Amino acid sequence: xxxxxxxxxxxxxxxxxxxxxxxxxxxxxxxxxxxxxxxxxxxxxxxxxxxxxxxxxxxxxxxxxxxxxxxxxxxxxxxxxxxxxxxxxxxxxxxxxxxxxxxxxxxxxxxxxxxxxxxxxxxxxxxxxxxxxxxxxxxxxxxxxxxxxxxxxxxxxxxxxxxxxxxxxxxxxxxxxxxxxxxxxxxxxxxxxxxxxxxxxxxxxxxxxxxxxxxxxxxxxxxxxxxxxxxxxxxxxxx
Amino acid sequence: xxxxxxxxxxxxxxxxxxxxxxxxxxxxxxxxxxxxxxxxxxxxxxxxxxxxxxxxxxxxxxxxxxxxxxxxxxxxxxxxxxxxxxxxxxxxxxxxxxxxxxxxxxxxxxxxxxxxxxxxxxxxxxxxxxxxxxxxxxxxxxxxxxxxxxxxxxxxxxxxxxxxxxxxxxxxxxxxxxxxxxxxxxxxxxxxxxxxxxxxxxxxxxxxxxxxxxxxxxxxxxxxxxxxxxxx
Numbered sequence: 001x002x003x004x005x006x007x008x009x010x011x012x013x014x015x016x017x018x019x020x021x022x023x024x025x026x027x028x029x030x031x032x033x034x035x036x037x038x039x040x041x042x043x044x045x046x047x048x049x050x051x052x053x054x055x056x057x058x059x060x061x062x063x064x065x066x067x068x069x070x071x072x073x074x075x076x077x078x079x080x081x082x083x084x085x086x087x088x089x090x091x092x093x094x095x096x097x098x099x100x101x102x103x104x105x106x107x108x109x110x111x112x113x114x115x116x117x118x119x120x121x122x123x124x125x126x127x128x129x130x131x132x133x134x135x136x137x138x139x140x141x142x143x144x145x146x147x148x149x150x151x152x153x154x155x156x157x158x159x160x161x162x163x164x165x166x167x168x169x170x171x172x173x174x175x176x177x178x179x180x181x182x183x184x185x186x187x188x189x190x191x192x193x194x195x196x197x198x199x200x201x202x203x204x205x206x207x208x209x210x211x212x213x214x215x216x217x218x219x220x221x222x223x224x225x226x227x228x229x230x231x232x233x234x235x236x237x238x239x
Numbered sequence: 240x241x242x243x244x245x246x247x248x249x250x251x252x253x254x255x256x257x258x259x260x261x262x263x264x265x266x267x268x269x270x271x272x273x274x275x276x277x278x279x280x281x282x283x284x285x286x287x288x289x290x291x292x293x294x295x296x297x298x299x300x301x302x303x304x305x306x307x308x309x310x311x312x313x314x315x316x317x318x319x320x321x322x323x324x325x326x327x328x329x330x331x332x333x334x335x336x337x338x339x340x341x342x343x344x345x346x347x348x349x350x351x352x353x354x355x356x357x358x359x360x361x362x363x364x365x366x367x368x369x370x371x372x373x374x375x376x377x378x379x380x381x382x383x384x385x386x387x388x389x390x391x392x393x394x395x396x397x398x399x400x401x402x403x404x405x406x407x408x409x410x411x412x413x414x415x416x417x418x419x420x421x422x423x424x425x426x427x428x429x430x431x432x433x434x435x436x437x438x439x440x441x442x443x444x445x446x447x448x449x450x451x452x453x454x455x456x457x458x459x460x461x462x463x464x465x466x467x468x469x470x471x
Contacts, residue, residue, distance in 0.1 A: 110435030140380035
């Protein structure tokens with residue numbers, strides 16, 4: 001299995017913080033897998049995701065994207081951000097444009113594609129996320145679930161190899177949650193790696209191919225959902 | 240819309256303003272099918288403000304009796320008068336502002352901001368101004384949402400049960416909103432960077448279809464404004 005994204009011994013401390021947010025975090029994502037990252041609040045899940053495409057730079061350790069060490073020059077970051085897409089918990093933090101079509105097109109335009117290519121991508125991604133009928137709508141007029149689908153579509157137009165989703169099903173109704181997970185299933189079938197940070201242990205147990213547990217800035221275990229949830233030690237950490 | 244606005248500004252005659260007003264009222268309510276009640280409500284606020292301003296232009300107050308007044312009243316040793324010149328000036332200001340206001344109302348009530356942004360992008364307004372406009376527009380709704388949530392939470396804990404608690408709660412709401420705006424701006428920056436932001440914010444341009452009726456209406460509007468200017 002090809003290693004698509006690797007975090008090796010990452011150490012990061014937020015300015016002014018006493019404890020490091022990441023304290024030797026190591027995790028490898030392989031192609032075609034759905035990995036769920038679980039852990040308590042403050043365990044370092046979101047911080048780890050922000051290292052994946054160079055939003056944060058580790059004080060020590062290394063991030064490798066498609067086998068290459070992540071460089072923090074402007075050009076390399078653009079390339080890394082094309083490969084690794086980040087979706088955030090609150091879509092309102094991600095949607096900035098007045099119309100859905102323009103918001104979705106943003107990432108594709110940044111890749112330097114031609115106008116026609118951008119429009120083609122927007123149309124295909126909108127069809128995939130079932131938001132074609134929303135393209136002309138203003139972003140502020142969407143429901144929470146619709147906003148989340150638009151946020152996902154905005155990342156997918158960049159055609160990433162890895163999708164990192166940070167608590168994206170929080171606050172969604174069960175139907176919309178299933179819809180989001182089905183969207184991720186389709187992506188995984190196309191070879192995209194999905195890493196999903198969540199507090200929803202049902203998603204970890206029943207949807208994931210692998211579960212990674214984070215605790216105090218470290219990835220303390222990675223394994224099959226049954227292995228993790230049936231182990232009394234990890235059950236104690238998770239519940 | 241643009242020619243009504245420019246016409247009102249360049250042709251200083253009350254008739255031009257009133258003709259522009261009639262045109263814009265008809266276009267807004269009949270062509271764009273904006274409900275008349277909505278149009279009237281918006282207009283009411285503007286006309287009220289305009290009338291108050293125009294009264295100041297019309298009337299003059301002096302201690303001695305006016306020599307060339309159309310109307311004059313004496314009260315507590317002072318003279319309040321309306322001269323022919325000030326009346327004409329007030330009428331022209333009123334008509335001109337009314338024409339411009341209805342032209343702007345037409346734009347506001349019929350054109351989504353996306354289209355306005357696209358227009359200013361096409362007329363080569365600097366990117367930085369467009370970006371500020373886009374982000375501000377989006378932030379209005381996000382912050383309004385936060386404002387409503389915070390105010391509801393304060394209300395649920397008797398935050399506005401009397402005047403003083405209302406003042407205190409409003410002050411806290413204001414400071415909290417500032418923090419919310421700052422945090423959201425940080426998170427949005429991260430989100431934009433992770434989607435490849437590397438310079439100005441660029442998005443795909445909207446596509447429009449041409450409608451020849453717009454040209455016909457524009458020509459008719461311009462001709463009628465010029466006719467009002469020359470003939471009246």
